[in-house]
Amino acid sequence: MSHIIGLRAAAQLSVAEVGGKAATLGALAAHHRVPDGFVIVTQAFCDHFQSNGVNLGDSATGEPGETPDPASLSRLRALRLDPELARDIRTAYAELPTIDGRSKVCVVRSSAVGEDGAVASFAGQHATYYYVESSDLEQRVVDCWLSVWSAEVRSYRRQMGINAPVRMAVIVQLMVPAEVSGVAFTKDPTGRHRDAMVIESCWGLGAALVDGRVTPDSYIVRRTSHELTTRRLGSKRFKIAEDLLDPVGARLQPVPRHLQRIASLNEAEVQQVAALAAACESARGAPQDVEWAYANGTLYLLQSRPISASAGASKPPSGRWIAFKPILENFTEALTPLTVDTLRRVLPGFGQFIDGRYYLDFDGLRKLVPLTVSDAELAELALLKSERSDYSIKWARLTIVVGSLLIAYLGTGLLWVRSRHLRFDTLADFRGRCAAVLADPQLDVVASLRALLLGPNAFAAASQFPFQVNVSAARYFFLLAALRWYLRRFAPSFDLSQIAPLCAGTHEMLSTRLIDDLREAALVAEQIPAIRQLLQSDRLEELPNQLAVHPAAGPFVAVFESFIANYGHRGTREIELAASRWQEDPTPLFVMIRNLLREGFTEPLSVQAKLRNTQAQSSLDAALQGLLKRSAARWLVRRIQYYAALRENTRHYTMLAFATVRTKILALEQHLLAQGLLKCAEDIFYLTWDEIGELQTAPSDGPRLQQLIRRRRLTHMRRNRSDPPLTINVDYRPPRHAAGVLIGQCASPGIVEGTVRLVLDPATDGEIKAGEILVAPYTDPAWTPLFLGAAAVVVETGSYLSHAGTIARELGIPCLVDVTGVMSVLRNGQRLCVDATQGRAFLLAETDGQGDAAL
């Protein structure tokens, strides 16, 4: 009897005969376009291995079979198929039609009993082979069978408590030459969006997506109407080639830059995919994870399985942990393993990295805080959410804490004193230090970062310690509290919301100078019609090459190169060593300049801020009586201005240290790619330093590490889909928003009404219309130009000291920070009233539906 049946006929057989995946696909093929194929039933698996002496157990009694050892697996891999089965496979292959007249290239995938079931999906566990041609087909079938005994599957079965005997059918299916492909979840697997489907897409074959090699485009669609509500563009830097005849090994191709940042699906296609996914859910009776592909304009269904929990049951960390609020905005997205492994080696052990994010030891913190507080109160204090000031003090502990701080002051105070009156232009000397470290081949990456963050020697100039000076500059928070107290006490008529413009207005802050310099570049571009024209192009990534040969581009190129020389080491997510910098990819800057040209020019920021500052100063003078009192207030204001600028400027140079070590990592990556030890750019960021060492000393470990990279990429992508917990193992629940009201913290006061503009990444969403309210997950200097047109800023994470607040105060626009979940709650086009002074934002009636169309 033949062990081969057509894919559609698989629906007529039981799961025990054809496995879960083939049974599902066979049933769906009756109603949807599924690529043609055939199934090698489970009996063929049993016959092959039992005839070669493998005990497969008994399906009837549930007695598990044996697990072959590695030597046996090598022997089994070398065995040939039964001649009759091999002949049937060749015949079935020959009978397959072609797609669009192309040559027949297949995908060989598992369909084990229990696979794609409601209990366990085995997603990504068993082997799948793409680009299989007739000559390799038989060997790939054997390899696919053998994957039931791989270390990953054994571990998965153990974790899921599956002890049944293994049985596997194999699906051989024509490959679709996909231009775009992806997955659709009929229910948001992260739970962030209720009543929503999530669709993810990338260029080429979906393997790039399911292997975690690309950050896909992501679309949130209403479950009922399939209306597109949110779209997030991913940076799709690579794709698996749709050209099925592309030579083996070169299939992972770079995506042309103009395609990296444009949507891979239009709205109609998103709705078509959503309808397909909904139909699959309806047919299967449970939320589904659907794989699909577009080839030549036709939508294909590749696979549908129930959405299951993550394969590896997470083991919760021991101990109690709390997010470190002042730097929380750096961890909106989880850091890659290499960044974590680099940072953890240069940071003292006050906290711990958990799943790519930094947490403080909650119990350690409790020992340091000299207050009688419950766990929830301590969490509120640490997360800067508490407005209480009536805690009872533990005096004995306060004495110990103050004494410890004094001793610490004796050891570190010299730098604190030196940073009190540091001239900002001397900080630029740090560039020389970075250049020296970069040129030193003796220093590896970790040693380089350590040398740059900790300084060269105890007697080096203060400019060589930007990181420590940055930490010390946070003292302006205490000076600000002192100023508030002083004004309440001695100037009760002074409007405290004027403190923000009063303390803004220093022209020496590099973050605001960055905007003015970018504005200068835009002004030059405006005067050259040819450049204005080039900036309107959809292919801005080609602009550097065009500028290099354009005869009229000289003045603009000169200004732009000067900008890159000063700020080129900056970019989004700067603490992440895998994130590219403006000097590597200046496209986001071109988008910002285009936005400036479109929205028109206002006065330079420094001029605007100075004007508001002068007005606030006049109010202060009017409210304070007496020269002494005025002088004291002015002294406090000057100090706050100085430390606010010092903090931003030292961050600028600390980020230069990060950019320097990134350059070293990229050089090492090139070396490993050239040696063939790494397969793909950016793979290096998913290994640790010990593993990179192993890769260099024992290249035979390569396949294991490639598996590890794949798993970590997927985990990293999954983590970034969900919000990180603020606390771990601590009994604390953050306050929830009432209907229509968002609660946050005031970072810059004011009340304003406007239209919501959600921006997830300034590199891809770099355009904002005047009067819109910028809503962002976090901000850093790469976001600063977007502040220019914004009526107000609302940020999901951050604190008074964070970048969003500092820049908003300089600009004099309202800013609300720490608005938990705002990116999920709001949609583009909604009207919002931001009352930053009260720490609230109110949702108003929606506009005429134009909102998300503007995405």
Next chain:
Amino acid sequence: MNTLMVLILALPLSVEVLGALFSVRDGWGDSASKASALEHLAAPLLCWGALWWLVGIDMWRAMVAALVAVLILHVVTHYAVRLLISRPRFQTHAIDTDSGDDPS
């Protein structure tokens, strides 16, 4: 007892004086920086001198000891931090709750 009191007062003042002196050195290459740093050296130097004048010339050992102690503490802190951070035991740990593999 007197010596101890002098030392306690002189230690933070020594931080200020030495910090201001270092600032002068930091700004030595630039005339504006140097002038500004020298200006800011005046107050701590005056306070340090005033303390010495108050406690009497005989207390010079305590005054100098405070300066030396601050300098030594500064050097020790700098190199101790470097030494400790290079030891895995004192570094930050990292855990991955999904994979069971531990980057640290």
